Amino acid sequence: MTLIFAAGIAAIMGCGIYMLLSRHTMRILLGVMLMSAGVNLVIFLAGRIGPNPPPLIETGAYTLVADAANPLPQALVLTAIVIGFSLVAFAAALALQTFRTSGTLDQRDLGSAEALGSPYDKEAGK
């Protein structure tokens, strides 16, 4: 079971890295999203996935039943999903704004930051 999960996560991460190496900003972002999904699955797997009862406390009881699923990784994954979502939303908005100002999302054409005070520029400044 764990091996199947590990193989799946490895596949997702591989796709993520492939996308990350692209030149197009949106594809890079998609790669980041894939990788963050893979990382979330790793945390989930770290909590030992198996046919366990859900981590709910019965009425009248104070503790979880024996071999219940571990609730902590689920809380961690939830936090990570929310944070990752907000970051990707910001990055997508950033890409949109970049497209509006520069007219391209190709990393080869986005060189405004490097051009600022470049030592190779014969004319001083930009």
Next chain:
Amino acid sequence: MNLLASQALTWPVIIPLAAAALCALAWHRPAIQRGISLLALALMLAASILLLVQVEQNGTQMIAFGGWPVPFGIVFVADRLGAAMALITAILAFSIIVFGFADIRRRQEHAGFHPLYLGMIAAVAGAFLTGDVFNLYVWFEIMLITAMGLLAIDRTRAQLDGTIKYAVLNLLGTLLFLLAVGILYGATGTLNMADLGLVLADAEPSAALGLVAALFLVAFGIKAGYFPLFFWLPASYHTASIVVSAIFAGLITKVGVYASFRVFTLLFSVEDGGVREVVAVMAAGTMLFGVFGAAVQWDIRRILSFHIVSQIGYMMLGLALATPAAMAGAVFYIVHHIIVKANLFLAAGAIYRASGTYDLRRAGGLMASHPLLALLFAVPALSLAGIPPLSGFWAKFMVIDAAFAAEAHWLAGIGLVVGLLTVFSMSKIWVEAFWKAPPVQRKKPRRVPVLMLLPMAGLGLLTLVIGFSPEPFVVYAEAAAAALLDPSSYIDAVLGTALSPESGDAS
């Protein structure tokens, strides 16, 4: 008063966080936001001093939130290093906001400068004070998103371009950090740093733990700008407005350095598994490539950005040796560098105000027109280059002396050469901006507002104080380094002596 003192650990985080919320409420009233920022950062400064005093008097402080027993809930811990970092954060944030009153434009305030700035300060303080690895990740993310907002605040083409590069690499860094946290949790079943220190001390070396250590090194390396991972830093820092660059230069990279210090003393040790060799090579590369990058640049901000990288290498050198003397030197170096580097960026802002350009080829003649500015630039510049008796000299001396003592002659040699090259590029700024005849003669020199000079003078004075009486700072750094290298005091303060290691086994 009782509540004030007992919760001292949380104030440096809560105050700026609450102020950020208040500023967000007063979104359309920049004047109110400015008042809130100033007041909040002054309060944070007072709170950090209180915390430092408490740590000095009563040893390491700890607070567990939500009434959870210790290894399960989130804890805040302040040992000597954490408290000092919180204090220096507050000093820097306060000085830079004062500078900002003269430099931040109306447009930036309407774009939300104050909430973002305060949120970032809160996140930095949180990262310095937290005692939980996952919580550290959360603070990293808050820092990242506010930093991206601050970087792109003017929405110019260069800024958007720089922000994308910053965003992608730092997102990758935090993802790797999260991956490390996940695997670490799977391997040990706990995320409390002190508990981890206890569990990992007895753990058998395994592939999972080796992977975790490598991932931590890479993740913090991206954040701090270590040698093969620093390229995003000079590609983005120089595009931001100067206030933002200054606070980034001072604090953000140091959070990465602080985190790697914490992880590689408390959780893992640099002694085992070839970590020392890797860190040493990275330190040498960071020092050399940073300073070479700076040598060819003409934009003041880019020179300074590359110098951040180069100076980070000296701190890593301390970590690579991990002798008490080297760690003390590294801690001293961090404190010195935060003050000096931020001050240099402020000086760059003042030079821009005085000469109208960041490009050294077009600046000039400031020595004659702005002698006070020249003096205020000279103090941090000479200190960064390591001219005695300024603070940079003691910092470099402590690190390089420790390297010689630990028989790492090649590292010490690289440190010395890089020091020389630093002098070269500092004198380049000096000659070009201050001594050279100005390319355009102006009838009336442009005035630099006193609000800009004041924080520069304050930070410069601090540099001089450290430089002329290094004794108490060195003693403090040595005590902090001793606590870092002997994690048992940290673990005891958090877990208490009665606790057995089994209770951390949550899975």
